[in-house]
Amino acid sequence: MRADARRNRDRILEAARDAVAERGADAPMELIARRAGVGVGTLYRRFPDRGTLLAALAEQYVHELMDALDRAVAAEPDAWAAVRAFVVYSVEKGRGAIAAALAGTSAPQARQTLVQRLDELVRQAQADGAMRSDVGTGDLMELLNVFACHPGVIPERFLPLVLDGLDRRQPRRRNK
Amino acid sequence: MRADARRNRDRILEAARDAVAERGADAPMELIARRAGVGVGTLYRRFPDRGTLLAALAEQYVHELMDALDRAVAAEPDAWAAVRAFVVYSVEKGRGAIAAALAGTSAPQARQTLVQRLDELVRQAQADGAMRSDVGTGDLMELLNVFACHPGVIPERFLPLVLDGLDRRQPRRRNK
DNA sequence: CTTAAGCGGAAGGTTGGCTTCCGGTTCTAT
DNA sequence: ATAGAACCGGAAGCCAACCTTCCGCTTAAG
Known part of the structure; x- marks a missing residue:
């Protein structure tokens, strides 16, 4: 070439x-x-064709997230802190609708590996009692997509809020 | 006619x-x-033209939300409970991208009234110490839009989470 | 029964994006 | 230095989707 x-x-x-x-x-x-x-x-x-291009994009994107995950784990001894760091990075990095747009196309095996590793981390954080346990890894990925779809005001304002929502303590029923 | x-x-x-x-x-x-x-x-x-149609849609939508707000206030004595009820209703009702799609077109005066009333409620909830005070009414509206844009799994899974995040207690810095 | 209001949907026009194709340009191996 | 293979740009043609108009037929209502 x-x-x-x-x-x-x-x-x-x-x-x-x-x-x-x-x-x-x-x-x-x-x-x-x-x-x-x-x-x-x-x-x-x-x-x-467009499909080929999107596939290449997806693969690259997943790889980047994977690296981010590795880095977060290396930098943060605490599982929950690592999860937070990864989410924050992903939201900042995942510009625009990339994640969502590529959700379907996404390189299946690479994505699966990513999800798998994130899952370990999440379970650990939950086992530590630091992260609420009624939200799974799949939900987390979904969350990243949502944030990716709304660049601008959304991430900055709401990311901390959502992270607080994910934090510790079991959910308590409030109404009724 | x-x-x-x-x-x-x-x-x-x-x-x-x-x-x-x-x-x-x-x-x-x-x-x-x-x-x-x-x-x-x-x-x-x-x-x-399309604009006329969208405007009509927007007006109808805002009116519905206004009714919902009134109902929530009537049903719930507590301000924060009313806010929660309103948000829950709005998310359920606000099918699809309606809110977002109409954000710009939206009937200005009706929308303003709605925001104004919601704002009173929010301030009350915050004054009661029930709702975190670093999130304003504008943020809340934005939040509704986001939820409206992601029908399906998002609202059901994340609404409680976000509401918990909005709850009481000042935000605490966690990292660093 | 009359008639004005209302209706449907075919047709024409416009926009915007997809792909192909080929004459000209640039690497790179020798 | 130079041949020639690889590569480039973008004009041109094609197509699909949508918007909007228009007019002959239908129907509510007095």
């Missing part, structure tokens, strides 16, 4: 990430190309 | 609500018409 070709490939992926973040999974191919500083032709040569 | 005309108008509004909920603010006019069991012509005669 020629050097310029590789460079373009990377640029395209980056541009696609931004575009998908802002405009959803069906962001115009031409927009992606222009942002990458590349012609549509180039885009199509590298990724024959 | 002829009886059949009125009936059709109502049906259209209902169909539009569903369609917008599922497909967003730019749901095809023809889809709306067909669901209402009506020809496109009828739809256009009643609502000359």
